Amino acid sequence: METAVEGSEVGIENLISSSLGGTDTLEFATDEPLEAFPIGIPRQRWDRGYTSLHALGVGSNSTYLRALVDANRIAAKVWSIFWGRMWGANSLMDGSIVFGGYDRAKVIGRNLTQNLDFGSAGCWTGMRLNIRDIRVNPRSGSDKSLFPPNTVLPVCLVPQRQLLLEAPADIYSNFENATLTSNIGLSFGLHWGAHLFDTGTEYV
Amino acid sequence: MSSLARSSIKNGTTNLYIRFDGDITFELDSGLAIRVPNDQYVVPFVTIDRNSSRIFNESQREVLIASLADQPATLGRYFLTAAYLMVNQDAGTFSIWQANPSKSTDIVAMTNKSSATRCDNSASPARSLSPEESKMSRMSDGALAGVIVGVIVFVIMLGLGVFFSLQRRKRHTRPVSPPGEILGPKEMHGTPSQMQVAPLIPSDCAPEFCGPLEELHIPRQELEGWGNPEIMHEIDGPEQPAEAP
Numbered sequence: 061m062e063t064a065v066e067g068s069e070v071g072i073e074n075l076i077s078s079s080l081g082g083t084d085t086l087e088f089a090t091d092e093p094l095e096a097f098p099i100g101i102p103r104q105r106w107d108r109g110y111t112s113l114h115a116l117g118v119g120s121n122s123t124y125l126r127a128l129v130d131a132n133r134i135a136a137k138v139w140s141i142f143w144g145r146m147w148g149a150n151s152l153m154d155g156s157i158v159f160g161g162y163d164r165a166k167v168i169g170r171n172l173t174q175n176l177d178f179g180s181a182g183c184w185t186g187m188r189l190n191i192r193d194i195r196v197n198p199r200s201g202s203d204k205s206l207f208p209p210n211t212v213l214p215v216c217l218v219p220q221r222q223l224l225l226e227a228p229a230d231i232y233s234n235f236e237n238a239t240l241t242s243n244i245g246l247s248f249g250l251h252w253g254a255h256l257f258d259t260g261t262e263y264v
Numbered sequence: 265m266s267s268l269a270r271s272s273i274k275n276g277t278t279n280l281y282i283r284f285d286g287d288i289t290f291e292l293d294s295g296l297a298i299r300v301p302n303d304q305y306v307v308p309f310v311t312i313d314r315n316s317s318r319i320f321n322e323s324q325r326e327v328l329i330a331s332l333a334d335q336p337a338t339l340g341r342y343f344l345t346a347a348y349l350m351v352n353q354d355a356g357t358f359s360i361w362q363a364n365p366s367k368s369t370d371i372v373a374m375t376n377k378s379s380a381t382r383c384d385n386s387a388s389p390a391r392s393l394s395p396e397e398s399k400m401s402r403m404s405d406g407a408l409a410g411v412i413v414g415v416i417v418f419v420i421m422l423g424l425g426v427f428f429s430l431q432r433r434k435r436h437t438r439p440v441s442p443p444g445e446i447l448g449p450k451e452m453h454g455t456p457s458q459m460q461v462a463p464l465i466p467s468d469c470a471p472e473f474c475g476p477l478e479e480l481h482i483p484r485q486e487l488e489g490w491g492n493p494e495i496m497h498e499i500d501g502p503e504q505p506a507e508a509p
Contacts, residue, residue: 138354141349146342166366194288199286217360
């Protein structure tokens, strides 16, 4: 993604100099392969260990998107993503990425379209949203808002970020208040920074 | 006694089992609401082993929300379990829909201004460029050269065909055409009228938008076909009755 800005992955500016590099044949699904495609292999802990997946760059200077356009494989530098469904035993679903368009079967209703903004009022991903409210939806009872009145939370949409939400501490504590839960610490697994909870059968 | 024992088990700290099984809804600008299911943000603890396998701890759950101090707030990958994102770098926009968690697909191709104005058809069909088509669009310069050569050869052939047809009218009683007159049968089939020269197509226009290039190939093949075995058979045809007893 875009180069080092507050909030972005640490170490991007050193990525080129600290990684292994080379070229390889890049082939996706049924496409013709892209020959001699440049590949970088980050060394361990380039992001201090936070980022544990390999990355396919699709930022505004993406080598891959440019290669697809130059090969007449796609007509425009467009990419779309649905993450799928993870972890639940009954709801697993593959995600999908579409280059050059989007998958109309995976969308409902009208979209929200905004300009990409990489400036100081935007985000390093270019995708800034304003959240007007966050509500938890208990199975019984009414929804509960986590926002103080008249609050708008600007967020950056970071598709590769390992969690659902990184928010100011007071909004997270509103979550625990609304759900009557209390964490036992932070997670340092795949979901770095998530809040941990016990599943013991005893509760008060 | 028993309740005191329970509450003191964890060093006096009260640990609550996360029993919250509700979803969480984000209301964005324009009123778009994205509702993330419980099982996409309250998940088992998982970590990645050195050998890249996953290790779970089923006695713990994680709520995939972090607390920040000064850093910018973010929505991460799990937001995209309930929202569909499209980034259009050429238009400089991004779009978010409520996601339909479906296994079916219906791909819509997008064009940008330069690819749309380059060709007439700006309404993109839901399809993808096949390797054959992309090769054809790159062959358009070669095809153009082929058309020019084909036109020249066609004019020569037409002239020869007319010449030989005048010759043939003088000898139409002969049952067999000499094998050497390969040009003759083309004239008998009336091929000069079939051999249209396709209108020149702009060389930078991809055929899937601006019409088939196949028309350009037909004259070349037919012109090459004056050595065509089928036409040779036609020449041999009239001889067979002569062989039959």
